[in-house]
Amino acid sequence: MASFRSVLTLTNSAKLALSTRSMASHPLAGLLGKLNHVAIATPDLKKSSEFYMGLGAKVSEAVPQPEHGVYTVFVELPNSKIELLHPYGDKSPIQAFLNKNKDGGMHHICIEVRDIHEAVTAVKSKGIRTLGAKPKIGAHGKDVMFLHPKDCGGVLIELEQE
Template sequence: MSHFRSVLTSFGKMTSAMGQRQMSTHPLAGLLGRLNHVAIATPDLKKTSDFYRNLGAKVSEPVPQPEHGVYTVFVELPNSKIELLHPFGEKSPIQAFLNKNSAGGMHHICIEVRDIHEAVTAVKSKGIRTLGEKPKIGAHGKDVIFLHPKDCGGVLIELEQE
């Protein structure tokens, strides 16, 4: 039995070392952090806010973000947040989304990154397009950039500086 145990231990060390080696050479190794939020576009901000409030969640007041063409509301969860998005102004990207999805729905996910500039360089090196050339200030007052959904399995991904 001890020989079997030593083989398993050796195999475990070898695969662990291989995994670390593969991870450390990947351009995004160590850059990706936690899921910050899931964003949901809604045609009725009050109704959607009330829904989460009625579930017992802490729900912020709407905040206009004219530079992004949205109102945002944050729903606090124990391990993350939900960001509710509602159009602000005539040229709102959220209005364009709602024109295609009248009931609303998931708009994007946001992942924190250790260094947004390194992350942008890394994703571009992998052929992933960004929406915009450089990060902008997002709803949390931190640098953000969006990744093109056609390069991300159909999902719009926001990267946010930790």
């Protein structure tokens, strides 16, 4: 029985080493960083903010982002953030989202990248469409680029410069 366990351990270690090696040689290895935030569109920013405050979270004030057509509120978590989004102005993309989702819901996820320009080139080389020709400044004052949800498993993904 002990020899069977040794073989099983050796086999599992070899599989782990093989999978780690194959990930390291992937062309996008090391490109993606940590999850920065999950963005939630909300029809009632005050109510949503109070919900997270009631759970003991640190919640920022609402900040208008006219260039993006949104108000943002950040909910600080120990390992990430939640970004609450509410429409700002008549042409807000969040209003279009809320027209389809009256109660609000998850809008996008944001993943940090070490080099936004390298990341954009890499995803485009994989046939992933971007929502814009070049990165623009996001809510954190850093370059961001959104990836088309139809190319990302139905999820709108925001890449943000670390």
